[in-house]
Amino acid sequence: MSARGVSARLALVAGVVAAAPGERVLEVGCGAGVLVTALAAAVGDGRVVAVDRSARMVEAAARRNRAAVEEGRVRLVAAALVDAELGHESFDAVVAVDVRAFWTPPAPEWDVVARVLAPGGRVVLGASVMRAGDADRVRAETARAAGERGFAVTAAAQVGTVPFPTATIELRRPGDG
Template sequence: MAPSRAARPGPTASARLTWMAGVVAAAPGERVLEVGCGHGVLVDLLAAAGGEVLAVDRSPSMAAAAVRRNRARVDAGAVAVQAAGLLEADLGFRPVDVVVSFDVRAFWTPPAPEWDAVARVLAPGGRVLVGFSVMRPGAADDIAAAVDRLASARGLRAVGLHRGATAPFPSAAVELRAAAEVTRTG
């Protein structure tokens, strides 16, 4: 049986967001928080895995576009979109299994108070993936170090750096876990 249309990336999914969805590899039943969801393309790809996606974007027009793109899943309760910055968003009381962002500079530019919100909502054993476009040689390592430094102040540690040969620029994603999880497993 062929996969349903909702389970496949739409024709406007960029190579970088398709790659990022593969790195996240959201599992059915996982609760995912996407920060800076834009038009909701990555939301669509993440929700196709069968989990619950909470998406935030500080731009009301981007949040509205994400709702339009994901209308069926919003109506079904599988996707929720908020027009708010991460610090102002109502993230609810249930922890999230995965936090994901792509090209959200707040995660590597001090003082990065967004990490406080991430640390507060991340479930035990949860993971964070901070993706970004690599615009110059060496940028992936520089950004990964900045992400690790800022996140470590909130009890998270980098456990890997994923690299993707996407167009028009390469992509990278820092994967993080709670420091206690890193110590226990690694």
Template sequence: MGAVAASARQSWAADVVAPQPGERVLEVGCGHGVLAALLAERAGEVLAVDRSPTMVAAAGRRNRAAVEAGRVRLQAAALADADLGSGPFDVVVGFDVRALWDPAQEMTWDVVDRVLAPDGRVIVAFSVMTPGTEDDVVAAVSRLAGARGLVAAGVHRRAVGEGIGSAAVELRRPAAAATPPSG
């Protein structure tokens, strides 16, 4: 597949996720499918879910070749209603998906916990539009994930000087969090 036209923020997020060949990746809230395309260039399989059929249609157009090759699957559904298959995911990622830090959407984390491989990781990336909000989002994500046995293994930052600032919290189960990722 050729290079994907992506913003610096989406490219940064793909680098933070850094999926390995053969890994199964679940993207929550895929939007137009830009991140799914970037992840599909590296991972074994990407399942991209968005509650908006319009967004999933756009993601399908963007990822047509990867869908035809079986590297990307797309679903228009709320995460709780999506057919996520039977196998676990090595990585679950969401970029600017409020349900991952909104306590009112706690059931999202129940699904993530259920489908995440024992040594898998979760990457919750988000735009930092207002100074000071980053710590609040990281704390909310850590609380919600922590209730399911996941701990923050690190926070990645993309400086505002590079456009809109971004941050990502990486979460793992405690045994996996103690072992730093290779690479």
């Protein structure tokens, strides 16, 4: 972990997301809110909505991001993505790290992403690579599940983070840029 508490893996994913000031970002599986902090700093006066199925993790994320929550720049939701109340919000980016649901059939999370992702938006997934072939398998399964909902892989990489390498996958709707 760095001095700011962001692991090399989360810093890598934040860099791939490349959130810009004013953007709206949805993080799925936010855990204790470490990536939420980095995303909120990047979007400035934009907005981060973070979802996690664990109320305990959402409480930890709320403590970590108290100021941004109080300012209304971060909203935390304790629910599985498919059950989360997102209203009519749309997002410029959706990000998830080690959320197996995105590459494990039937992957209904992609239906939610297809509904809330703004035109031109991007999806960035990060996955820990624990065994040889994991990155290729995750990329293929993600491409299949996302492809059924109109998304295509636009970039993929693997970086030697510690303790495990991290695979990143970026997806967009074809024609969205």
